[in-house]
Amino acid sequence: MARYGMVIDLKRCYGCYSCVMACKVKNHTPPGVFWARILKGEAGKYPNVVRQALPILCMHCEDPGCVKVCPTGATYLDEDGVCVIDTDICVGCKYCFMGCPYGARYAVEEWGSYFPEGLPVTPLEEFQARAFEEKSGFGVPTKCDFCADRRSFGKEPSCVAACPAEARIFGDLDDPDSEISFLIKTRRGFVLKPEVGTNPKVYYLPPR
Amino acid sequence: MSSKLHGLVQTEWGWLIAIYLFLAGAGAGAYVTGVVLDFMGPEWATIAKIGVFFGFPSVLIGTLFLLADLGKVQNAWRVATKPGTSWIARGTIIISVFLIVSFIHLVFWIFPFSGLENADGLRHLLGIVGLIFGIGTMVYTGLLLGDAIPIPFWSTVLLPILFFVSALSTGIMATILGSSLLFQDSDLVHGLARFDILLLVMEIVILSAFLHGAHRLPSSQHSAKEVLFGGLSRFFWMGVALCGILIPLLIDAIFHNNFMAIVAALFGLAGGLILRYVVLKAGAMPPMDAAGFSFRPVSKPKLPMAARGMVPPGNL
């Protein structure tokens, strides 16, 4: 039993896409699907302007909009507070896409290739298509699960492990001594779109 | 722009859901019209039957479109196991009850049986139950979207009202269409058309308020702009405003003949469908602003991902 969460330190992050790629490779997501992704923004006017990257992923909210609208209970918070999808129950109505304020979900009808039709499917893509189907399946929403499989053998989520700037910290929000609890308290941790009231468990630390 | 870009605009729900929302609304609207007309006296009975007749099959076909949109239709039955959890589940209950009632109403009043023809009390009782769930169905289509809190364009009390008025209006138009095809000029049908004028005017007022409100709120401004000036503006101005509202309004106000009534109804029905489509496609989430930064989408040329090229000789 834990209440897993993540802290993304925007001061450390420089928007290098390693997290996006690590997620893609490890979770075998097809083209156009990003369980982790990066948005880029600017603040201010020249010359007092700053660019900033904003890594986003499923926020694993305490009061998730996706769970609220799910008609079958296929989307739920597991005992560790991780928002997961039971694809055996999911009806594929896509209502959860409308309930998620963070655009964290992706529908995958079939495993698209990065290469045009007519070429032999590469062993890598063949492997990935199979692995993706077994894990996530098609016709149902797919999204980040804080790398459940990696956690099951004691590893951090792949985006956390890859980050060159070590801007991502994964941990247990219930543990007051955990690094992420400490950082949220001491570094003015905030969440995205608090006005929607979903209480995300992914926190951000201010860039400045 | 698409949800692929910064998760802004929803792309998951398209024509299939629009048709579902439209048919469910218009079908329930026609049924409700029929039931109400049935209450108004025996002279309305034939037209009432046409209204009730449209109810069941329209909503059923609409539901089939919903099923077609499901990613895992084999799990559809599970929705019934969790009633009350979500507007889809609640809607399923409402629509299911409506389908049962309207089916009984249809089968035992119109075709093939006529047991209810003379059992006014029973028929009216059934009609009241059907009326409740019919109205439920009409309003529900708006509530379904309205419960998507992250999409501020939808999350407004005006949307269920708009959808209700549009559903009733299109239901009446469907009834007029059926009646005009079956019968010669009828004052009753024209009376119905005059009532529809009222509904269309109401729709103009509600739609204006809805879009004005959306445009004023920063969080839904993007959606309103898409509808009024952006990629959806053609659908909106030509499809909804002109075909769906103005043309039927003018025709109904000016002409009083069968043919023009059919034309007006067809335009109105098409407009009702396009309205659902426009509202769906305009559903967007506000940009992910954080820490003073605006993470705006960039308009850039679409580049091919899996491009075709020459494969080195021998590889194939």
Added chain:
Amino acid sequence: MTPVRPGIKEDVWIPTCCGQCYCMCGIRVRRQDGIVTEIEGNPDAPTGRGNICVKGLAGPQLLYDPYRVNYPLKRTNPRKGIGEDPKFVRISWEEALDTVVRKLKEAQEYDPRSVYFQATTTQASEIRFGVIGFMKGFGTPNYWVSGGGLHCGNGAHFMNGIMHMAWSIIPDFANCNYALNFGCSKGHGAGHSAVMNATQAADARARGGKTVVFDPFQSAQASKAWEWVPTRVGTDGAIALGLVNSLLNEHGIWDAEYLKYKTNAPYLIRPSDGRYMRNEKGKALVWDLDDNCPKEHDDPSVMRVEYEDQAHDVALQGKYVVDGVECTTGFELLKEHVKKYSPEYVEKISWIPAATISRIAKEFGEAAEIGSTVTIQTSKGPKQVPKRPVATHFFRGSQGHVNSGWTCLSIDMVNHIVGAADTVGAALGLGAAVNSGYEPTGKPYQMPYPCPDGLMVAGAWVYDHLPYPLHEPRQPQRLDLHDMFPTSIYNAITIMNDNWFDLLDQFKIPYRPKVMINFGSNSVMTMGNAEIVTENFLKKFEFIFSFQLYVTEFEEAVADIVLPDACYLERYTPAVSFPSTFSHPQGEDDWGWTIRQPVVEPLFERRDFNVVMLDISKRLGILPKYYKGLNDAVPMRYGGPMEDKYKLCEDGSQEHTWVDICDRLLKDRFGEEHGLDFVRKKGVFTWPKKKEDVYWKWFQSVRVPIYFEYFIDGGEKITKLMDSYGALGKGGPLDLDWSRFKALADWYPCPTHTLDNPEYDMHTFYWRAVMHCNSLTQQNPWLDEMSQEDPYVYALQVHYDTAREKGLKEGDKVWIENPEGHRVKGWIGLTDGIEPHHIAVAAVAGHWGEYQPIAKGKGTFFNDLVEMDRDHTDPLTLNQDICVRVKIYKAD
């Protein structure tokens, strides 16, 4: 390991080394049922420590891309050039090797020097061993590392070698409080120990370390900086000299101790010719203030090797009479010389407000905490050393200009003025170079030592041609006349004249280029204007064969044979992080010698370059010479001589496989028990780094120049030699401003600054996007997808106001065209993060090759705007200028 899925029989992680850029991080590659499925960082490797970048993660796609070259190909269309369809057909390896060997034999009989090796920086680890070994064995001095080599660090590497004995410089992130960055993204995506620097830079930010970035656009580094100072492209040298002036003459800040004992600042200079004052023994002199007399610079009384040592005070300023000649110090001359770089003057050049320059100089000077010290734990006990928590650093952006050499030296001079070099908190050499070696064997041993004038000589270097002392300019042997230019690494002399062969005639070079061996380079795209490169240079070769992963634009245009190379996941490389260039992080972590081992056997008919070169050498009958070439390449590059028992057999009595060669090198460096079988278990061999190797400045008895006396001699010798070939004349092929060979730094304008045609009102330059390295990564579908995710990578970045003025909007297709009429297409991405007179272009993009469809047509091919001529060449380093004045207009 726990398998993800039931039914998987094999699931292993193999430690090896990345090869997606030249930074070479340690990786672990996952192989499931024989398929490479995933890559992660190798926590055992000091280069990376388990973190990994976006390119490294994308490696598996490179292995399986259906567009990879899998079989030897032969050109059947004899016509060469851009746009020609090569009409490649598949041939057998036997036929390919027969042809190649026949051509090489013909060339060997004609003149072995007629063979030209062209390589890519992405394969740096192979270049420094296999390529060099073969060249030595075959007997050709002709090679270059194409675009990456010529553009990116031609000036920087050389100058950093002089000043830091390192390939590059970087702040000591762990201790630096105030860093000035000129046009680079070190620690923010650049392939300079990329992930370790990123971690350390992030740590520094978190700690409160400040960075000021001078750059025309908001690079990744600028976006994370304390302050971004928008500049005019190519003016970094002027800004740096402005800072030097401000420090010396406005704020009066300098580190006298450092300048006196660690530089040639106190050397007395003869006013008549700018040379050192020397005594009868030829020793350069300083003025001993305690004894009030001149002393030899290395007289023990005026030497202070360690900080704790005592020495006489020496004069930094003032006039002194030696042998009747009144002379002054190099420092005094510098101080006077930089006065012209007043903040106001620099403002005119760089568009940075004068007050900003003055303020930053003051902040920098104060943050340097001159006089402060810190005690570090060395292997000989605790030692006091200066702490200078400031640094300037720079790279591609600032050095890629016609003022390259002096710009590099000027920027680094800011460090040396305040003593912030190779000590705690200061600018450190990157990759870390000073190395006492693995204790039991003492290798790799890389220690600087003083030349007779006391200046630092690198004890080990990436190539035989040392940054200092300058070799004598000599009668050119090489096809690029390189022998004449001791301060350059590579040059484009081969390209910048329409008729290369006339030049060879003029310089009495008796042979012509015949065969080019290309190893991984796509020089059609990576040098400059593609047409010029192809016509002036590549088409002059009679036969070109190419080891390649893809059929690139180079192969399409000019290759006769394409050999399917194995990629980094399919080969052994015995030494990757050494010689230490970008492949070893600075700082206090361990030393790590990474190797590559195949994760899968080469797929299809791909063969490892190294193995094929052994095969070719054998067929040529030069195997013993090739072995000798490898043996000879080792001491300079890998620090220390080889033991006889590990040397490759030079008498022809024994053959070595590639695996055996790898094994021998490792055993020679680390002992019999630490051969390939040992190292492959972790993919890296590590040993502790000594503190005095990290912060070596006050432990080594060497000085660095701030007064470049020897450039005067160098310039005189070069011009004299050129004159002897009649090549000095106005408008001649080498009519460059040779007066730039002088002792004191200056800034020189680029063609972009002097052009006064108002039609060409925009400056453009290119920047390196984090997902790309050189031209290879563009074809990787995952990296392409990331590029499409980013708002800037495939766009031409234009300021909102500029676009508004020109009636352009976001997404518009435009041409940018240079005054010579070369133009490239792109589309506009709007931003506030760019100086409004600039357009930023990312990466070597805009491929047109038919065989790389994922790369094709994406981004903009910047290099086509780069004119390769005399006007765009730095006389000092022969670096190419890669900022361009353009006009921008809408394309249909």
